[in-house]
Amino acid sequence: MSPVVRSYPSPTATGLAARRRALTSSALLFPVSPENSPNQRTEELAPLSGPGSSVLEQFKPRYVAANPENRQADCPPPAPVTRGDVSRSTPDFQKAAVRSDAVPAPACDEQAPVPLVGIARLASISPIAPTRRKSDERPEYFFLPVKSLLNRCDSNRVPFDWTVNPYRGCEFACKYCYARYTHEFMEMDPAAFEKKIYVKKDAAVLLARDIATKYKFEVGRGGAPEHIGIGTATDPYQPAEREYGVTRACLEELARHEGLSVSITTKSNLITRDIDLLQQIAAKSRLFVDMTVTTLRPRLARVLEPRAPRPDLRLAAIRKLREAGIKVGAMASPLLPGITDREGELEAVAAAAKDAGAQWFVSGVLFLMPSSAKMFLPFLREKFPRLVRQYEDWYVRNAYAPEAYRLKVAERVARIKTQLGMTARPWQEMQQPVGRQAQLTLALAG
Numbered sequence: 001m002s003p004v005v006r007s008y009p010s011p012t013a014t015g016l017a018a019r020r021r022a023l024t025s026s027a028l029l030f031p032v033s034p035e036n037s038p039n040q041r042t043e044e045l046a047p048l049s050g051p052g053s054s055v056l057e058q059f060k061p062r063y064v065a066a067n068p069e070n071r072q073a074d075c076p077p078p079a080p081v082t083r084g085d086v087s088r089s090t091p092d093f094q095k096a097a098v099r100s101d102a103v104p105a106p107a108c109d110e111q112a113p114v115p116l117v118g119i120a121r122l123a124s125i126s127p128i129a130p131t132r133r134k135s136d137e138r139p140e141y142f143f144l145p146v147k148s149l150l151n152r153c154d155s156n157r158v159p160f161d162w163t164v165n166p167y168r169g170c171e172f173a174c175k176y177c178y179a180r181y182t183h184e185f186m187e188m189d190p191a192a193f194e195k196k197i198y199v200k201k202d203a204a205v206l207l208a209r210d211i212a213t214k215y216k217f218e219v220g221r222g223g224a225p226e227h228i229g230i231g232t233a234t235d236p237y238q239p240a241e242r243e244y245g246v247t248r249a250c251l252e253e254l255a256r257h258e259g260l261s262v263s264i265t266t267k268s269n270l271i272t273r274d275i276d277l278l279q280q281i282a283a284k285s286r287l288f289v290d291m292t293v294t295t296l297r298p299r300l301a302r303v304l305e306p307r308a309p310r311p312d313l314r315l316a317a318i319r320k321l322r323e324a325g326i327k328v329g330a331m332a333s334p335l336l337p338g339i340t341d342r343e344g345e346l347e348a349v350a351a352a353a354k355d356a357g358a359q360w361f362v363s364g365v366l367f368l369m370p371s372s373a374k375m376f377l378p379f380l381r382e383k384f385p386r387l388v389r390q391y392e393d394w395y396v397r398n399a400y401a402p403e404a405y406r407l408k409v410a411e412r413v414a415r416i417k418t419q420l421g422m423t424a425r426p427w428q429e430m431q432q433p434v435g436r437q438a439q440l441t442l443a444l445a446g
Contacts, residue, residue: 116187122146123186129199131243139171141240144198149250150210150228159430160229160263162215164207166246168198170234172267172308175379176334179233181371190371194307197240204249208256217259223433225286227261228254237268239307251277259434260285265331267292267308269317275324282326286434288426289328291318291358293349295340303383304336315356322357327426329353329360335409336366337394337401338387350416361422363413365406368395 116124122145129141150162168182173194180190188196200206217225230236236247254260255277262285264271271278271289281287293314295301301311321328330353335341350361368376373395381388394401417423 119185120187123188123198126198129244133239133243139169139195139197141244142196142198143201144168146200146206148210148214149200149203149206150214152214153229153232158229158232159227160232161219161226162228163232164228164230164236164250165232165234166200166203166230166236166250167234167238167240168200169193169196171197171238171240172235172305174267174305174308176304176336176366176368176372176376178367178369178372180375181369182233184371190374197238199240199244200246203246204253207250207253211253211257211260215260218433222431224431225259225261225434227263227430229263229265231265235266235268235308236264237266237270241268241270248274248277251281254285255280258284261430261434262286263288263290265290265292267305267314269309269313272317272320275321275326278321278326279324286429287327289321289326290331290362291315291321291328291353292331292333293353294332294334294336295345296348296352300340304339315352318353318356318358322359328358329362329422329426330356330358332361332363334366335363337405338390339384341409346412347416350420350422354420354422359423360426361413361417361420363409365401365409366395367399369399 115121123142126142126144129143131138131141149164149166151164153160153163168186169192170177170179171194177193180193183190183193183196215226215228219226230247230250236250241247251274254262260281262281264287266289271291278287278289291314293311294304296311298310298312301308318328318330330350332340332346332349335346340346346363353361377388377391377395380391400406
């Protein structure tokens with residue numbers, strides 16, 4: 001999923017310990033990667049971290065739904081601690097609490113409850129969605145009443161004007177997922193992102209209204225239509241789609257229109273189910289599909305992306321989409337320093353994607369927001385302990401890896417694309433008007 005840049009509190013404000021360390025030379029940054037996957041089995045799904053775990057207790061959600069910059073204060077200690085005290089026993093605290101000069105601490109239950117607003121309020125009243133799934137590992141599903149499906153994206157760091165996310169939350173449970181912050185807007189812990197999935201109600205009806213009232217078929221860029229990115233903060237083809245079909249309903253609506261510009265990002269081969277609709281959209285509008293493949297190692301993929309389809313299934317989906325005339329590329333994002341960046345691994349992913357028919361290839365270095373760091377850093381300590389110090393040096397104060405490393409990766413990706421003859425992502429086409437039938441004709445001829 002493409003990063004959406006937002007302003008957030010510093011990592012130290014979210015409970016992550018900031019350590020001062022000597023800077024590491026860019027020549028020595030992550031020189032080697034683990035040779036063996038930390039996961040010994042491929043048949044079983046990796047366990048999810050549940051609410052109440054010791055890890056999660058360190059990182060309680062602190063963002064306010066209406067304004068992520070304002071944080072709710074934690075409950076104060078049961079009694080005051082005077083400056084200069086190192087440690088005290090329980091009786092000492094009790095004595096301090098009744099001292100004449102001690103200021104009593106307010107109890108949490110005496111504070112007036114803060115009313116929920118916006119998406120947090122909607123989530124609180126969302127009814128449970130029935131499911132046929134019986135597995136103990138299944139998440140909870142809810143029907144989320146929303147007012148709109150097209151969401152404006154004003155960031156100049158991404159190439160789309162609007163986003164469509166049929167669901168809120170994602171069962172794939174990718175350890176590095178940046179979109180966990182979306183559950184914090186609902187006053188939930190980031191760990192709930194894969195455990196509580198919200199199904200957006202009346203999606204097709206809302207999308208039809210939004211296209212009629214919001215979407216512009218000709219704006220700037222020489223008359224090019226605005227671009228709609230589907231799956232920017234959740235995978236539109238996660239397991240919930242098999243039951244609720246929100247993504248397919250959205251595609252059915254898009255297929256009724258002409259002159260749109262649309263892209264879909266996914267890790268799932270379930271997208272091949274909708275080839276009929278994708279062909280209809282491509283015949284009248286501009287359509288791109290980005291298939292995310294972070295590694296070819298199935299055991300590593302299972303530990304990083306516990307419930308996403310295997311890498312070989314994603315490559316097979318690329319092949320099937322190309323055979324159907326759909327324009328499709330591969331994304332090796334995020335690239336995880338010290339884990340998926342070893343020599344030859346990125347090249348192997350690109351070569352496999354090219355062999356499957358991918359027309360472009362991109363890769364970007366891990367972007368670690370505070371809400372994601374709460375989950376990813378403890379995971380790193382458990383599975384890749386030798387990398388913890390370097391990640392903390394890089395990411396505790398910044399969501400991005402050092403510029404030197406990112407430039408090195410960008411040069412590497414450019415070499416890969418040149419060697420394989422894979423074009424860049426087709427942003428240039430997005431700047432042109434859409435001609436009827438042109439997209440599918442071009443795709444079939446490619």
